[in-house]
Amino acid sequence: xxxxxxxxxxxxxxxxxxxxxxxxxxxxxxxxxxxxxxxxxxxxxxxxxxxxxxxxxxxxxxxxxxxxxxxxxxxxxxxxxxxxxxxxxxxxxxxxxxxxxxxxxx
Amino acid sequence: xxxxxxxxxxxxxxxxxxxxxxxxxxxxxxxxxxxxxxxxxxxxxxxxxxxxxxxxxxxxxxxxxxxxxxxxxxxxxxxxxxxxxxxxxxxxxxxxxxxxxxxxxxxxxxxxxxxxxxxxxx
Numbered sequence: 403x404x405x406x407x408x409x410x411x412x413x414x415x416x417x418x419x420x421x422x423x424x425x426x427x428x429x430x431x432x433x434x435x436x437x438x439x440x441x442x443x444x445x446x447x448x449x450x451x452x453x454x455x456x457x458x459x460x461x462x463x464x465x466x467x468x469x470x471x472x473x474x475x476x477x478x479x480x481x482x483x484x485x486x487x488x489x490x491x492x493x494x495x496x497x498x499x500x501x502x503x504x505x506x507x508x
Numbered sequence: 509x510x511x512x513x514x515x516x517x518x519x520x521x522x523x524x525x526x527x528x529x530x531x532x533x534x535x536x537x538x539x540x541x542x543x544x545x546x547x548x549x550x551x552x553x554x555x556x557x558x559x560x561x562x563x564x565x566x567x568x569x570x571x572x573x574x575x576x577x578x579x580x581x582x583x584x585x586x587x588x589x590x591x592x593x594x595x596x597x598x599x600x601x602x603x604x605x606x607x608x609x610x611x612x613x614x615x616x617x618x619x620x621x622x623x624x625x626x627x628x629x630x
Contacts, residue, residue, distance in 0.1 A: 403570075432613075434613045438553075444622075445603055446553065446603075446617075446620055447620075448616065448618050451608075451616050457618065458618075489552060493613055493614070493615035493616050494613065497568075497570065498558070498615055499555065500555065501552070503552045
């Protein structure tokens with residue numbers, strides 16, 4: 403099983419600042435990596451797939467990078483609606499696995 | 509508009525069974541693989557199971573293999589999860605999720621339901 407490790411667990415950022423979230427895979431997943439955003443009481447929302455492709459309707463302030471084992475999600479200028487928990491997910495192999503999440507808080 | 513509506517959750521004793529349903533609308537259900545993903549209270553996401561659009565292939569997390577069965581009825585646009593031999597650690601919010609279209613490496617999810625809560629406790 404591919405283990406996905408996200409860091410930090412919690413990221414404290416002020417509105418307007420840049421946030422950088424990390425996701426590391428225990429073995430190569432190529433670029434088969436997705437990011438999701440989850441707000442309290444809501445279902446996850448797809449942000450990014452293919453490591454760096456924004457999903458439909460996702461603002462340009464979200465960007466993804468990386469390949470193989472190391473990935474980054476960057477939010478260039480945090481808006482109030484961006485405070486949430488972010489999960490990475492690999493889909494290179496079965497079983498599909500998620501990271502433990504990074505909570506972005508004010 | 510894509511909609512996924514889960515139902516069937518509730519309180520069940522350890523060792524018991526439950527069947528979850530997910531009613532889908534707004535897309536051609538039979539064309540898409542579907543999945544169940546769960547989230548224990550206050551915890552992260554855990555993939556549970558996938559089923560291909562034609563119900564030909566199914567996949568399971570080791571934690572549920574042999575106890576859970578995913579199925580679908582394309583005539584009713586409904587996804588199911590039969591859960592047997594339930595354990596306390598199966599307590600979670602269970603989400604139904606739609607896989608994106610296409611072939612190849614596409615096992616990520618563009619639409620999610622709001623979830624149905626399963627509580628396993630005596």
